[in-house]
Amino acid sequence: MHRKKVRNRIIWSVIGVLILIAGWFSFGPTPKSQTNKTVTIGVVGLSKEDEKIWQSVQKDAKAKYGITIKLKNFTDYTQPNKALANGDIDLNSFQHYAFLNEWNKANHGTLTPIGNTYIAPIRLYSKKYKSLKDLPDGATIAVPNDASNESRALYVLKNAGLIKLKKGVTLATIANITSNPHNLKIKEVSAEQTARVIDDVDASVVNNTYAVPAKLGDKQTIYIEPLNKDSKQWINIIVARKSDKDKKLYREVIKAYQTKKTASLAHKLYGNTEVVAWGLKLK
Known part of the structure; x- marks a missing residue:
């Protein structure tokens, strides 16, 4: 009888241990391999060239860091910052420092840049004239109407010698x-x-985001924005919520983007219309 009790105790002890082990794997810490490492990034007007660059980044992020990058393509500049601030996406990559600063100021936002991507010297295009000197008096020139890009376009016209702007x-x-x-x-x-x-106009200042899909290139270019120390505000960036600016997962996304492979592919696809901006020294 005593032996039977001992045996039963042993059996129930074993069963208890098995239940604890099963519970550990069911409800205990998730193995690293099963951790959710998906990052959704908002972009605007994704061109075929941009898509190829992001496909390369997605591949490297998965292989090196186990991160799945998903892209959400928005139709205009007004949407991605709202989506990021609301938590609908994790990061965005479509704007330069000047645009972000203006958006934060206008919306009492705290969105924060966490990595440079590239700078695209903005251009003045025309389908009617071959050079600046051909532009007639009274010519109509289109410029973007949002605060940061309009300012940039006006400085392009200033640097081209077409207008003068108030100093400071x-x-x-x-x-x-x-x-x-x-x-x-x-x-x-x-x-x-x-x-x-x-x-419908004599010339237009067009951001690369829209110039590339419209097939505006060297043939239609009559002036290119110079790159100098004043150009920092036009560097494009990957942006996060302020609370996430040091998040390891997002820093790994930046590492997957800022590679020699990305730089080489960007040069192949864009030539001199885009310049990678990590480590860029502006004089």
Whole structure:
């Protein structure tokens, strides 16, 4: 009888241990391999070239860090920062420092850049004229109407010698034009419309995001923005919520992007229209 009790105790002890082990694997810490490492990144107007670059980054992020990168493509610049602030996406990659600073100021936001991607020297395009000197007096020039990109476009016109702007202005507007010797008519349109209206104006300042899909290139270029120490604000960035700026998962996304492989592919796809901006020294 005593032996039977001992045996029963042993059996129930073994069963108890098995239950604890099963519970551990069912409810205990998730193995590293099963940890959710999916990152959704908001982009705008994803071109075929951008898609190829992101496909390369996605492959490296998966192979090196076990991260699955998903892209959410928005149609215009007004959406991705709202989506990021609301937690609908994890990161976004579509804007430069100036645009982010202006958005944060206007929306009392705290979105934070966590890595540089590239800088795309903005261009003045025309389908009617071959050079700046061919532009007639009274020519109509389209520029983006959002604060940061309009300022950038006006500085392009200033550097091209077409207008003069009030000194010391960071975000220039049409009201800051102090000299317009050629009586240019500045037409403000949404950024995504600058390429679409090019047939209806004499020239247009178009961001690369919209110039590439519109097949605007060297043939239509009559002026290219110079790169110098003032260009930092136009460097494109990957952005996170402030609370996530040091998150290891997102820092690994930056590492997967900022590689020689990405730089080489970008040069192959974009030539001199984009310059990778990590480690870039501006004089």
